[in-house]
Amino acid sequence: MEYKLRKAEPRDVPDILRLVKELAKYEEMEHQVTLTEKELLEDGFGDTPFYHCIITEIQGEKSSEDPKVVGFAMYYFTYDPWVGKQLYLEEFYVMDEYRGLGIGSGILRHLSNLAMKTRCTGMMFVVAENNEPSVQFYKRRGAEDLSQEEGWRLFRFDKDSLVKMAAPSEE
């Protein structure tokens, strides 16, 4: 089965949203995806992209069929004040039926190349602690668990907290 890895284009937005929802469903969080195709389009393909995507498509059995998008990775660039630019892997998903074909490895190889080309000193990402297959997939390739080794915990201020903090305080 031939597969092709390429940069996402505006026309891929419906497939990106479909795969985002599939991954969320796998994590039992599908209803939490409130992002729309319109936002994905503006945020990824406007003047200032807030994210980048690469997708993997598989050619249909008949040459007249459209290729099918079966995997994607969403990433952006972050900044470490000690060493500079990093590539941050935000989302990474290959449809169940297309696993075990080397698509995931191909995506990681492409991203590693990109990180080197853009002079990033590392790639970072989060993994849910109970996601053993993913933890192993990454550890096999040399990933270190910084939460374990250095004790980092991820925190969030949600919108309500931000609005409260942004409000003028009573003098």
Place this chain on the structure above:
Amino acid sequence: MASFILRTAEPKDVSDILRLIKELAKFEEMEEKVVLTEKDLLEDGFGDHPFYHCLVAEVPNEKSSEGYTVVGFAMYYFTYDPWIGKLLYLEDFFIMQEFRGLGIGSKVLKVLSETAVKTRCSAMHFIVAENNTKSIEFYKRRGAADLSSEEGWRLFAIEKKNLLKMSAK
């Protein structure tokens, strides 16, 4: 008269930003790990495509410590959550010891929150070392949730030598 001001960093602030990055690293006993230079900071923050943004806190000359008027900074950038969209990510946040307790930290968070709301971010994310109880309390008092605790997220990194290995295969 205010005892400090907060403003967007300018190219001339790059040496102060690097000084404060090193002070924070020293506080974490990791000073030798800071390999970034002023030149990197300048290119990466003030070129065509900024990879980070900075706020700096300044005190008047008369109040300065050893001649430094820039006494604090916050470094942030925008990230993207595929479920809810744009986020503001707070990367580094440090106020020199002698200038704490003046409300500078609170003001920094307020300005960042305003920026987040104005740029239509759905949330602000950041990491904190689990043994840094003071900072954890500072954030929790303001409504921050520990996602590592609540949702089990762990931060992973693949460093350069392993990226090179993977890119070569």
